[in-house]
Amino acid sequence: MDQTKETPKPETKKHKLRNDLILIAALVVVLVLAGLAFWLLRGEGDSVIVEVNGNLYGTYSLAKDQTVEIRTGEGGTELNLLVIKDGKAFVESATCPGGDCTRHNPISREGESIVCLPHKVVITVKLVGGEGEKPIPDAVT
Amino acid sequence: MKKRTQKLALLGLFTAIAMVLAWVEVLLPPLFSAVPGIKLGLPNIVIIFVLYRMGVKEAAAVSLVRMVAVALLFGNPMTFAYSLAGGALSLAAMAILRRLDFFSIIGVSVAGGVLHNVGQILLAMFVLRTAKLGYYMIILAVTGTVAGIFIGLCGGLAVKRVKWS
Ligand SMILES: [Zn+2]
Numbered sequence: 311m312d313q314t315k316e317t318p319k320p321e322t323k324k325h326k327l328r329n330d331l332i333l334i335a336a337l338v339v340v341l342v343l344a345g346l347a348f349w350l351l352r353g354e355g356d357s358v359i360v361e362v363n364g365n366l367y368g369t370y371s372l373a374k375d376q377t378v379e380i381r382t383g384e385g386g387t388e389l390n391l392l393v394i395k396d397g398k399a400f401v402e403s404a405t406c407p408g409g410d411c412t413r414h415n416p417i418s419r420e421g422e423s424i425v426c427l428p429h430k431v432v433i434t435v436k437l438v439g440g441e442g443e444k445p446i447p448d449a450v451t
Numbered sequence: 452m453k454k455r456t457q458k459l460a461l462l463g464l465f466t467a468i469a470m471v472l473a474w475v476e477v478l479l480p481p482l483f484s485a486v487p488g489i490k491l492g493l494p495n496i497v498i499i500f501v502l503y504r505m506g507v508k509e510a511a512a513v514s515l516v517r518m519v520a521v522a523l524l525f526g527n528p529m530t531f532a533y534s535l536a537g538g539a540l541s542l543a544a545m546a547i548l549r550r551l552d553f554f555s556i557i558g559v560s561v562a563g564g565v566l567h568n569v570g571q572i573l574l575a576m577f578v579l580r581t582a583k584l585g586y587y588m589i590i591l592a593v594t595g596t597v598a599g600i601f602i603g604l605c606g607g608l609a610v611k612r613v614k615w616s
């Protein structure tokens with residue numbers, strides 16, 4: 311009690327504000343890292359959706375081995391051959407110049423995608439069977 | 452005995468204010484509608500105020516009664532579960548940080564706001580299992596910080612200015 315004059319309170323207002331900054335920075339760093347880790351370690355999807363020029367072309371289950379002809383362009387002359395095998399999807403062959411999409415690694419994780427720019431085809435892995443599209447209920451109130 | 456009655460009346464009043472603030476917040480235009488869950492958390496001003504001026508138990512009581520009331524009025528068991536996950540983690544963090552006495556009310560408020568979001572996301576991880584939560588977490592970390600600073604400033608002002616006998 312009588313020491314208050316010799317040893318001032320260690321946590322003055324200024325100190326506290328400095329500590330606040332450290333706390334806030336630490337929180338943001340931890341959460342951003344956790345978010346990144348969660349994104350990187352995300353699970354497998356269960357389907358791929360194919361979009362052509364932004365429009366839905368089809369949805370195909372990853373659980374079933376299948377081959378899908380994605381025909382685009384005038385009269386369906388442009389072709390991407392999508393193959394689903396052992397739960398992974400890849401483009402086996404394509405008529406696009408360059409054929410970059412055929413060299414993409416097989417995809418199976420939620421959010422992974424293969425893009426064929428010349429044909430405007432986007433193939434994306436989704437989690438449809440789960441409740442992946444349901445928003446988080448807004449419960450702050 | 453009289454003290455006790457007065458305290459109960461005050462807690463009831465604070466609960467009502469917290470609910471009004473929650474309602475005001477719904478009326479405000481959404482800050483960022485692309486991601487659900489982004490809110491200022493105005494009711495947290497009351498929770499912080501009660502935490503600083505009355506104590507942890509009182510703040511928990513106000514928080515819980517408010518959540519139950521909101522769930523009964525507008526919500527369902529699922530939204531209540533999310534409220535509870537966020538509210539409990541948030542209040543626990545604020546109570547501990549306040550106890551430590553290392554941080555000002557702003558730091559305490561930011562931790563409370565951010566952990567409110569974290570509690571909800573942790574629950575969502577079990578329920579939804581979608582990778583989108585990873586990027587929600589990053590966005591909510593940043594917005595929770597900004598909102599927490601604002602709430603902390605308001606709460607600090609209230610703690611300093613509001614008086615009762
Ligand atoms: Zn291609």
